[in-house]
Every structure is written in C-alpha cells, then in structure tokens.
Amino acid sequence: MNNIINDGVLLHLDISIWTGKARLMRSDVPQAADKLPSEELISLGSKKIFDPEKLRAFGTLKSRAVRTCEQYGSRLMGGYLVDGTKLAELEAELDVIQTEWEQAVGNLVNDYDVAAAEWLKEHAEWAQMLRQSLPTPPELLRKYNFSWQTYKIEPVMAGPMHVGNTTEQEIQSMPDKILAEVAEECQNIYNVSFAGGRATRRAFNAIAKLADRCEALSFTSPYAAQACTVLRDVVNTESLPTAAFTLQSMSDVAKLQTVLDAVQQAGSVSDWAFLGSQAAEPEKSSLGELIAKAQADYVEAVGTPQEKTTLSTVSLVAAAQEALAKPAATEPETSGVLDSLGLW
Numbered sequence: 285m286n287n288i289i290n291d292g293v294l295l296h297l298d299i300s301i302w303t304g305k306a307r308l309m310r311s312d313v314p315q316a317a318d319k320l321p322s323e324e325l326i327s328l329g330s331k332k333i334f335d336p337e338k339l340r341a342f343g344t345l346k347s348r349a350v351r352t353c354e355q356y357g358s359r360l361m362g363g364y365l366v367d368g369t370k371l372a373e374l375e376a377e378l379d380v381i382q383t384e385w386e387q388a389v390g391n392l393v394n395d396y397d398v399a400a401a402e403w404l405k406e407h408a409e410w411a412q413m414l415r416q417s418l419p420t421p422p423e424l425l426r427k428y429n430f431s432w433q434t435y436k437i438e439p440v441m442a443g444p445m446h447v448g449n450t451t452e453q454e455i456q457s458m459p460d461k462i463l464a465e466v467a468e469e470c471q472n473i474y475n476v477s478f479a480g481g482r483a484t485r486r487a488f489n490a491i492a493k494l495a496d497r498c499e500a501l502s503f504t505s506p507y508a509a510q511a512c513t514v515l516r517d518v519v520n521t522e523s524l525p526t527a528a529f530t531l532q533s534m535s536d537v538a539k540l541q542t543v544l545d546a547v548q549q550a551g552s553v554s555d556w557a558f559l560g561s562q563a564a565e566p567e568k569s570s571l572g573e574l575i576a577k578a579q580a581d582y583v584e585a586v587g588t589p590q591e592k593t594t595l596s597t598v599s600l601v602a603a604a605q606e607a608l609a610k611p612a613a614t615e616p617e618t619s620g621v622l623d624s625l626g627l628w
Contacts, residue, residue: 288455291503293371294435296363297349301342302427304334306417333414335403338395341388342428345381349430352377355493356500358462360454363435367503371434378432385430393421459505464537466511469494471535478528487527488519495519510544517553526553 308328310320320328356374357364366374392399400418404411419427437455473494477487498512511534518530530553533543550556 287503288365288458289437291368292437293366293368294360294363294437295353295357295366295371295374296433296435297353298429298431298433299346299349300427300429301346302339302419302424303330304332304336304339305330306333307331312413331414331417333403333417335399338392338399342385345385345388345430349378349381352381355497358458358465358501358504360458361451365437365458365504367500369503370500375432382430385428389425389428393425396421396424459507462501462504462508463511463540466494466498466508467535467537467540469497470531474528474531474535478524478531485522485524487524488522491515491527491531492519507541507544510548511540514544514547514553517547521554523554 308331310328312331313328352374353364353366356370357366359365404414407414473487473490477490492515495512495515498508498515502509502512514530514534518527521527534540547553547556
C-alpha cells in the first residue's frame with residue numbers, strides 16, 4: 285500500500301460530448317399526445333436533432349483516451365491509478381488526442397450550420413420539431429470538453445475510520461484487482477487469438493502490449509512485474525504453442541500467482557513448460573503412444589504454413605509435458621521429441 289501512496293498518481297479524465305439528441309416532448313407529437321399514458325408511466329425518450337455520423341469522431345477520440353489511460357493505469361476512485369514516473373508519457377499521449385479533439389470541434393462548429401440544414405432537409409416532415417431544439421454555435425462549443433486532472437493519493441487517517449469510507453480498502457485491494465485484470469486480459473487474448481480458429485504471430489502484439497501495461501503497474505505489486513517478465517519472455521520465444529499454453533495458464537486468477545512463481549523458479553517460460561511444472565498427472569500410455577498422438581494432433585491442427593497454428597496444438601504441448609513427466613522419459617529424449625515437433 286505504501287508504494288501505491290508514495291509512487292502513485294490519480295489521473296481523472298474530464299470529457300464531455302454532445303450527443304446530438306434532445307428530449308422528446310409531448311408537444312413534439314401533438315397528434316399522438318392524447319393517446320399516450322401519463323408521464324408517470326412512460327418516458328418518451330429522445331429525438332436525434334443532428335446527424336450522428338457527424339459526431340462519431342468524438343466517441344472514437346474518447347475511447348482512445350480511455351484505452352490510453354487503461355494502458356498506463358488501473359481504475360481507482362473514479363480515475364486511473366498511474367505510476368508517477370510514467371505520468372509524463374501518459375500526458376504526452378493525451379496531448380496528441382486533445383489536439384485532434386480541438387481540431388474536430390473546430391471543424392464541427394465551422395460546418396455546423398450547413399450540416400444542420402442538411403439534416404433538417406433530410407427530415408423535412410419533422411424539421412420544425414428538430415429545429416427548435418438545436419443549440420446555437422456558441423452553445424454547441426460549450427458542450428465539448430477534453431481535459432484531465434491529476435492528484436496525489438494521501439488518505440486522511442485522522443479520527444475513527446467510518447464504515448462508509450472505503451478509501452483505504454480500495455487502495456489495499458489494488459494489487460489483487462490488477463492481477464485480476466491481467467488474468468482477464470490473458471483470457472481475452474487467448475480467446476481472440478487462439479480459440480476457435482487459426483492464430484498468427486500478430487498475437488504477440490497483444491501480448492507485448494499487455495506486458496507494457498504490467499510494467500507500468502509494477503509499482504503496485506511484485507507480481508505485476510513478474511507478469512511483465514513472463515509475457516515478454518513469451519514474446520521472445522516466438523512460439524505460438526508456448527503463447528497459447530502460457531495465456532491459458534495465466535487466465536485463472538486463482539492460480540496466477542502460483543504460475544508466476546513457478547516460471548520465476550524455472551528461470552524462463554520455455555524452461556517452465558519444458559520441466560512440466562503445470563503438467564497433468566501422467567497417464568499409463570507409453571512415451572511412444574503419447575508422441576504418436578501428439579504428432580497426429582499437430583498434423584491435423586496445422587497442415588498449412590508454419591506461421592499458423594490452432595488452439596488444438598495446446599494438446600500437443602500437454603502431451604509432450606505428460607511424456608516428460610514419465611520416469612522413463614529422459615531429458616535428451618524428450619528434448620528431441622519437442623524439437624522434432626517444432627515446439628521449442
């Protein structure tokens with residue numbers, strides 16, 4: 285907790301966007317007003333008073349800002365917990381987005397009258413209803429904001445702690461929360477890149493990005509730093525089966541710390557997988573039978589360029605590890621098998 289308080293900074297995004305909508309009133313639809321239930325029972329919703337396509341860029345820029353903050357930090361107390369030493373990097377990226385935002389706002393205001401007229405012409409039957417709700421250009425400008433604030437974390441400890449004050453609990457729970465986010469992201473990458481189809485080496489881009497995020501959050505927990513090391517080791521192996529197996533192992537938050545400790549003890553991801561530290565209980569099949577099955581699975585799974593493979597090759601890894609766990613399997617023998625299958 286002390287590392288978080290001493291090294292952490294809270295960044296709060298303050299982004300406002302005009303939706304291009306206004307509340308639909310009964311007076312907007314007088315021909316139907318007497319047939320509708322009272323406002324006590326229903327809400328009429330909203331009306332689109334401006335072309336939503338003209339506003340799409342702002343949602344995209346907001347999403348970019350959120351993703352950028354998530355890459356550097358984790359949600360805490362309505363903002364993002366960020367390592368103070370990474371704050372300048374984060375703000376430099378936000379500066380770029382803010383510049384694009386201001387340019388987009390300027391373009392919108394300049395083109396506003398023409399775009400509004402086009403929308404009214406396209407919906408001429410309802411033009412009066414839409415026109416009366418349109419903001420003026422100065423009002424439109426005030427609806428947009430892109431800024432952020434930064435704060436140092438310093439909980440107030442004077443006096444008794446009230447049950448409703450969860451500041452300390454939120455800070456103390458951050459290491460576990462971040463590990464849960466790492467496990468969830470490992471599962472997401474695994475699902476997108478491996479499950480149900482063929483994966484390419486572009487999967488390593490997502491793994492490298494997650495490694496960068498773990499590095500940025502390493503001040504919160506030594507396990508975040510370990511996760512960074514493991515994920516970068518996976519990228520360096522350039523082995524898709526290794527990536528799939530490691531992501532699957534790290535996607536279980538209940539076992540994540542155990543996996544990270546096991547990899548650290550083994551020295552590298554490849555050695556951890558090679559030593560079979562996470563291997564299943566060995567079956568009674570012979571080494572030859574296991575390898576024959578692994579080879580069959582591999583041929584069925586790949587059968588095309590070596591750059592591509594499928595999730596079913598994970599079973600090949602498991603089979604090789606089971607083989608390794610058998611007393612009769614010597615290291616040179618199993619190493620040769622793994623090498624012949626193109627795994628390591």
